Amino acid sequence: MALRRCWRFSGLVPRLLWRSPIPPGSSIGGRSTSVPSFANTYRCYKSTGVRWFGSQLSHTDVSYEQLKQLLDGQKTVVIDVREPWELREYGFIPGSINVPLGHVITALQLDPDEFREKYDAELPQQTDNIVFICLAGVRSKTLSNKALNSKEFKQYK
Structure with missing residues (x-):
């Protein structure tokens, strides 16, 4: 039973982080949050295939x-x-x-x-x-x- 609850919660956390209602640059309890930057990174990765925090690829695709x-x-x-x-x-x-x-x-x-x-x-x-x-x-x-x-x-x- 506890495992089922943990499993549901583990599936919920990424969805909350990627669809965060917290606007960029806002703070929670006086501390700044990194949730929006993570959400933006994920969206950037989905659209471009390159992670925001990753380095540039050093190999070249050849036509x-x-x-x-x-x-x-x-x-x-x-x-x-x-x-x-x-x-x-x-x-x-x-x-x-x-x-x-x-x-x-x-x-x-x-x-x-x-x-x-x-x-x-x-x-x-x-x-x-x-x-x-x-x-x-x-x-x-x-x-x-x-x-x-x-x-x-x-x-x-």
């Missing part, structure tokens, strides 16, 4: 046209993180390297000869631009975020 320019101009390596059966079923970008998502961390730490033997391509250099791709963009974005925040990937930024 098709940008990818074509990158592949034509600079040294860019495209790593497809889909499973091999997905490549057979949905196709692939010519020149991309297929390294399934679960193998990327260990693959980028292999010796160049081992990488060439296993993936039939050259190991990306530290100066190369690396573009991760997948079918819907979820896995590649997850890997990009992990690459930018992980010690294993610092040399591949």
Whole structure:
């Protein structure tokens, strides 16, 4: 019974905070409140996808046209993180390297000869631009975020 009441209360608190009737800058009992700023942060996050208190994203989403320019101009390596059966079923970008998502961390730490033997391509250099791709963009974005925040990937930024 007590658990049911706590459960109801826990669902009520976020709704009260996000729909707070307290106007911004007001105070309760002589103390200022942070409830409106939290509510505004949540609304900003829902509309823009970026949290007010978060830092800017340091990775870049690449459009098709940008990818074509990158592949034509600079040294860019495209790593497809889909499973091999997905490549057979949905196709692939010519020149991309297929390294399934679960193998990327260990693959980028292999010796160049081992990488060439296993993936039939050259190991990306530290100066190369690396573009991760997948079918819907979820896995590649997850890997990009992990690459930018992980010690294993610092040399591949």
